Amino acid sequence: MGKLMLTNLPVFLRIGLFSVILAVLGIIYFSFKNNGKGCLLSNNKEKNKKEITKEKKKTLTLNVVQPIPLDVKNPSQIVPITNCNKIIPVFYKNPIDFKGLSKKERKEKFIAYMLPQILIVNHEIEENRRIVLRIKKKFEEGKEITENEERFLNNLLKKYKVKSVNELLSRLNTNPPSLVLAQAIAETGWGTSRFYLEGRNAFGITAIRKKGNTIKMKGANIYLRKYKYVINSIRDYYYSINVSWAFKKFRKVRLTTKNPLELSRHLTLYSTLRRIYIKRIKKILRENSLDKFDKCRIDPSFIREMNYE
Structure with missing residues (x-):
C-alpha cells in the first residue's frame, strides 16, 4: 500500500482536515492557558494564606527594663539618687540594715534603696497595661489580633482573675511611687523591722496559714510571707492591691487620680490599725515630701526591646 499524501486528497478534504487540526491545537492552547491561570491563582491563594499566618504569628515586642543586680553589705554601697529622670534600675539581692544610721541618713539611704526597685515593678505593670490598651484599640477598630497578642491577653486575664479587658485594666495599674514608699516606710520602720531584715518583706504581707516560706510573728499565731528578694515583695504587694476585694474601691479611685493623699484614704483595710x-x-507622705519622687523615671538606656514568646 502506498503512503498517504495530503496532496493526493481532494481539496475539500484537505481543508476539512486542516480545520480539525487547528481546532485541536486551539483546545490544547486554551486548556494549557486556563490551567496556567488556575495554578497562578492557586499559588496566590497559598501565598496569601502564608502571609495571613505570618501576620497571625507576628512577634509581640515589649520594652523591658534590664536591671542591675547588686549584692551589697552596708548602706554606703547603695547607689545614690542623683537624677530623678534617670534612675539606675538597681535591684538589691539582700536587705540592708539601716539601724546604725542617723535619722537623716537612714531616710536618704532607704529611699535610694527602695525607689529603683519600685520603679522597676511599676515599669513592668505599665508596659503590660500599654500592650493591653493597644489590643483593646484593635478590638474597637474591628481589627484582628495576632496569636501572640491573644496569648498575652489571656495570660493576664487569668493572672488577674478577670474575664474582660475593662476589668483587667482596672487591676493592671500602678500606684504613685510616693505612696508605695510611704507604705514600705511604715511597714519596715525605715528598713529596721525584723520581717524586712529576715523575710525581705517590705510591706507586712501576711500568709493565710503556715505554708511555704513564712516567718512567725512573736507572741501571735500570725505568719508573714518570706521572699528571696525585696523586689519580689514589691510585686506581691501590687498583686494584693490589684486583685484583693479589700481594695476594690481603691482601684476604682485610682482610675481617676494618682494623688497619693487621696488614694491613701482608701487603704483602710490594708492594716488592722485602720x-x-x-x-x-x-x-509620712507630707513630712518627707515623697510626692517629689512621683516624677522619677528609669534611665531609658536600661530599657530594651524584647520579644514576647
Missing part, C-alpha cells in the same frame, strides 16, 4: 494607719501614711 484609720490610724491612714493617718500614719499621710504623715
